Amino acid sequence: MSDRLKRVDVILGNYHPEKYKILAGAMERPNKDIIQDLIDSGLKGRGGAGFLTGLKWKFAAQVPSEEKYVICNADEGEPGTFKDREILTKVPRKVLSGMGICAKVIGAKKGYIYLRGEYKFLVAQLNDQIDEFHTYCDKLGLDFRVEIFLGSGAYVCGEETALLNSIEGKRGEPRNKPPFPTNEGLFGKPTVVNNVETLVSAMMVCKIGPDQFKKLGIQDSHGSKLFSVSGDTPRAGIYDLEFGLSLEEFVKEFGDGDTKAVQVGGASGFCVPRKKFSQTTIGYKAGLDGDNLPTGGSMMLFNSSRSMYHVLENYLEFFEEESCGQCTPCRIGCQQLKKGIDAVKRGIRPPEYLDQLLKLTETMKITAKCGLGQSVANSFSSIVENFREEMIY
Amino acid sequence: MPHTKELVEKLVDTYGRSRESMLPILQDIQRTEHYVSDDAMVEIAKQLDISTADVYGKATFYSFIDTVPRGKYVIRVCKTIVCEMHNKSGIIETLENLLKIKIGETTLNRKFSLLYTNCLGWCHMGPAMLINDEVFTDLTPERVREIIAIYKNKN
Ligand SMILES: Cc1cc2nc3c(=O)[nH]c(=O)nc-3n(C[C@H](O)[C@H](O)[C@H](O)COP(=O)(O)O)c2cc1C
Ligand code: SF4
Numbered sequence A: 001m002s003d004r005l006k007r008v009d010v011i012l013g014n015y016h017p018e019k020y021k022i023l024a025g026a027m028e029r030p031n032k033d034i035i036q037d038l039i040d041s042g043l044k045g046r047g048g049a050g051f052l053t054g055l056k057w058k059f060a061a062q063v064p065s066e067e068k069y070v071i072c073n074a075d076e077g078e079p080g081t082f083k084d085r086e087i088l089t090k091v092p093r094k095v096l097s098g099m100g101i102c103a104k105v106i107g108a109k110k111g112y113i114y115l116r117g118e119y120k121f122l123v124a125q126l127n128d129q130i131d132e133f134h135t136y137c138d139k140l141g142l143d144f145r146v147e148i149f150l151g152s153g154a155y156v157c158g159e160e161t162a163l164l165n166s167i168e169g170k171r172g173e174p175r176n177k178p179p180f181p182t183n184e185g186l187f188g189k190p191t192v193v194n195n196v197e198t199l200v201s202a203m204m205v206c207k208i209g210p211d212q213f214k215k216l217g218i219q220d221s222h223g224s225k226l227f228s229v230s231g232d233t234p235r236a237g238i239y240d241l242e243f244g245l246s247l248e249e250f251v252k253e254f255g256d257g258d259t260k261a262v263q264v265g266g267a268s269g270f271c272v273p274r275k276k277f278s279q280t281t282i283g284y285k286a287g288l289d290g291d292n293l294p295t296g297g298s299m300m301l302f303n304s305s306r307s308m309y310h311v312l313e314n315y316l317e318f319f320e321e322e323s324c325g326q327c328t329p330c331r332i333g334c335q336q337l338k339k340g341i342d343a344v345k346r347g348i349r350p351p352e353y354l355d356q357l358l359k360l361t362e363t364m365k366i367t368a369k370c371g372l373g374q375s376v377a378n379s380f381s382s383i384v385e386n387f388r389e390e391m392i393y
Numbered sequence B: 001m002p003h004t005k006e007l008v009e010k011l012v013d014t015y016g017r018s019r020e021s022m023l024p025i026l027q028d029i030q031r032t033e034h035y036v037s038d039d040a041m042v043e044i045a046k047q048l049d050i051s052t053a054d055v056y057g058k059a060t061f062y063s064f065i066d067t068v069p070r071g072k073y074v075i076r077v078c079k080t081i082v083c084e085m086h087n088k089s090g091i092i093e094t095l096e097n098l099l100k101i102k103i104g105e106t107t108l109n110r111k112f113s114l115l116y117t118n119c120l121g122w123c124h125m126g127p128a129m130l131i132n133d134e135v136f137t138d139l140t141p142e143r144v145r146e147i148i149a150i151y152k153n154k155n
């Protein structure tokens, strides 16, 4: 691999030979120091929204409450994302360490791993790890217990407040924010919801310190990041790479020589056409993230044999099915967008109708309640604007 | 159905008599009975002291909970973009021919149901499908024939 694209193997690297050593070290340190390290490290959430992890922990730590929760978000439903399963399969101890450190810092006694139903086959091996983790918690004097909660095939349950409702036994529909989970989360108690990879990264900050951590990655994107690479590529798989690389370098490394577009961040993310590869970098500075945008490291490559119309149609079908239906702009909007591009393609509507559909996605961005409805505009506009001819002919 | 009643009672004992137990209870009923019947929903509502509509709302929310009877082996083929690009339709065609049912249907002997699902998280090894909880990746029509032959011989 080229230099700038070096593999850093931070997330999936080998365990420390001594089990739960980093957790043990964290037990000896004041909570405020750990929080400060996390803030200094610049670590941002890996589940998509990119919120500063240190701040999230700080908020939850500040709220006085007997009952608090740590939740590991392993719902991983964004099309083209498969790295959390790899983490949970290969280095589950790192995830549990991260949860343990978080529990210690915020004062939580109970944690959940919200595991998507599609990964049910992992339950037995994870439970073995959890049992062992509990013995270490006891040894270290950490009053903390973790349980797996299994999802049942609903993408929207990955949205943190929908996830909370799902555990509470309600329909997995997103809540209004505020209040944020750090104040009123599971059962109304302060709760940290973090992505699987974020928890491992937080544990890495404790291990190598904020300065070392910051040295990985470029500019505003600190640390390494797992990328799920799929589509038209001879090298599909999971790669632990430094954050902040340019799309051009990425395509050189992973493309099949005929890459026409790359979808960054899954169906909720952006589609970048070839002519913009050189000016696009992957990371938080790149303008490829926004609030609630699940840029969980999904990279899907399309070569010139692919119809971008079919790609968009496939995404819209996904959103239409996965919308929880709670708010009208998203429920009706997704249906109308799908019908709309179909009508343009078949000549029932004029090409200008696409502009009306673009306006509809703008409305959805503003009025939809959660990130699902809000981010439909990302893929829709980036595909319709960059591949307009393909939408019409 | 006395059997359903007993099952729900047992599950309520296992998971606790509270609303939070609902999804785990629904999942277990789905696993043993291959769907959640109206009777089961009424019984859960009674046992947890919530409305039947509430249980129904929950059961229909999740795509892995079925409220119509399904086969013993539910095959869910990923139809999201990456699998779609890698010959998902060839896989579906093979399955439809082997099982003599269309997508969405269940075989007469109630052994197999064939359904679509969204991204399973195996895009780099697509096309992918689940049979109950088991994952199958890198599918080709030949591999599908082998897999189904094995399942046809299972009880
Ligand atoms: C529709 C939707 C689906 C989401 N799915 C996931 C998911 O599967 N995993 C995840 O970690 N975050 C997901 N998120 C983001 C979560 O709401 C939340 O921001 C994240 O879990 C916070 O963790 P982090 O700060 O560690 O990234 C999703 C958001 C939306 C709007
Ligand atoms: S935006 Fe869509 S998924 Fe989100 S709450 Fe509204 S209807 Fe549900």
Ligand code: FES
Residues within 6 Å of the ligand: A079, A080, A081, B078, B079, B080, B081, B082, B083, B084, B118, B119, B120, B121, B122, B123, B126, B127, B128
């Ligand atoms: S697209 Fe089929 S597994 Fe992800």
